[in-house]
Amino acid sequence: MVETDRRRLRGEKARAGVLAHSARIASVEGLEGLTFGRLATEAGVAKGNIQVLFGDKEALQLATLESAVDLYRVAVVAPALALASPGERLRALVAGWFQFVQERSLPGGCFLTAASSEYRSRPGAIRDRVNQHRNEARERFETLAREAVAAKELPAATDPARLAFDLLAYQAIANVAASMGDAAQFTMARERSLEIVSAK
Known part of the structure; x- marks a missing residue:
């Protein structure tokens, strides 16, 4: 049992290490640019081991997408949502996205923005998952905007759907x-993004 747990932990560590490399590669070259051979070379892992960890290319692409989204959640979303008021959470979420991109937390910037463009006309499991993450990001903005209006931290006339649309549009331009x-x-x-979430 102990040896089984050790093998599982080694496998999880190896998988996480490979995904850290794959997220960096895909953030610049796209998920379609991922190959087992390229990843094996960059990660210093045998190609066969990567195939054992992920099975096929689509599974690797999906795991890479989730790994990149998780990186953003930990770095930006979780700290922002831990703040006291909805207005503070919204402003921190906006500022955090720009900091994440500017600091090149991933060399290609916002992974989800790039993947949305890459898969906009490619039906399938990856496009569906990208779209799900896009919807979650939009709904997060809309929810915080509604809560900020109720808390009188944004003007009563604020349209949460419009605000979310504008923020995502500015993110696309900025990326x-x-x-x-x-x-x-x-x-x-x-500056424009921060203005529209700070107006009173």
Whole structure:
């Protein structure tokens, strides 16, 4: 039993290590750019071991997507949602996204924004999962906006759906700007995003 647990822990550690490499690769080259051979070389793991861990390419792509989303949740979402008021949570969520991208927590910026573009016209399990994460991000913004209005931290006339739409649009612009080295557009998107969640 103890040896089984040790093997399981070794397997989980190996899987996490491989996914850290795959998320970095895919954030720049896209999920379609992932191959077992490239990943084996970058992670210093035998190609056969990666196949044992994930099975096929789509399983690797899905696991990479989840790993990248989890990285963002831990770095940005969880700390933001731990704050006291909905207005504080909303502002921290917005500021945290821009910091995450600017600091290149993943070299390609926001993984979900890039994956949404990559899979916008590719039906299948990956597109479905990307869309689910997109919906969760939008609903998170909408929920916090509604709560902030109720707490009088945003104007009563605020439309939560419109606010979420605007924030996600600014994120899309900023992610491209960050990748293209356009600091002015990135800064403008960040400032405008913070303005609309701070208005009273």
